[in-house]
Amino acid sequence: MHVPDGFIDVPVSVATGVVAAGAVAVSLRGARRELDERTAPLAGLVAAFIFAVQMLNFPVAAGTSGHLLGGALAAILVGPYTGVLCIAVVLLMQGILFADGGLTALGVNITVMGVVTTVVSYLLFRxxxxxxPRTRRSVTVSTFVAALVSVPAAAAAFTLIYAIGGTTDIPIGRVLTAMVGVHVLIGIGEAAITALTVGAVIAVRPDLVYGARGLSRPLKLRVGGELVDARPAVSAGPSGAPGTSGGRGAAGVSGSPAAPVAARSTRTIWATGLVTALVVAGFLSFYASASPDGLEKVAADQGIDEKAQPHHSADSPLADYAITEISDARISGGVAGVIGVGATVVVGSGVFYAVRRRRTSGGSGSAGSGSAGIAAAGRSV
Structure with missing residues (x-):
């Protein structure tokens, strides 16, 4: 649903740019509360993963494809404010490096694909x-529904913006019907990808899923033939003071206590996520559907694209997710995808590191987030 240059007139493009800038500013402040010892290392990875999966267009109808928008996935994994920033980073990288989504329409794209999808999905999810019932299955089902609804909501938001500032005179009711209709189908694919991803993380590290915190029951142990609540283990906190830890119960696995949640390494899941993103962008993307996505199809059918303009980065060496110097399409697209994943994870991680650093330097960092992590440590989803 990347809106190109020329679909929306200049005044409305400027207005949505102001809205998007405001949303990013608010999200930068809100993300300081969300980015703790668990989410901060993963936020850049989430952005890179969304970038990679967006390269994997899937067929949804005759001559039409769709791809992940990612707002629901980012919001549930790392928080709604951080989620908006994740999508903003992805759209910025796509627009500048790959000529995907107009630069003058960047505000429209951040508003529609970032703000609307994140806000709608997270409110519905919560x-x-x-x-x-507070179970893992309920979290997964809630994720599926929230992601499904977020896509036609974004399509409706685009239609509203087009009704105000569209550059062609098309009956808006016809545009709304076409946009929402095809994006409901795309939403099913979005929901499946999002639910599978969130479910996979919950299965191994539920403490890393922002949206699942505080939703679980205490770990039960069998003592003398009866089930009793497990008492959290006492361990040294970051400053050497005693603190509580839920052990492996925080990961949904019963057994002996382990390290505190805040101290548990995210290296394994980070490496797994990065490798997955590289495989998707570098290899699987070659097999993506070549059909136009939902917005492109509706634009062509309804005449929305009559005044579309060439992209300002059309001469970029990575434009259209290909490297001009490489003749083999498979290798060209794969290398471009790998470069995109690398650039996104570096830029995203830098942004989130800076936000996290401002939180800790402001005195509201480790202590506040640590207490939240400790409170959730003795629970399992």
């Missing part, structure tokens, strides 16, 4: 997990 509402569902509050009323459903």
């Amino acid at each position: 509402g569902l997990v509050r009323i459903l």
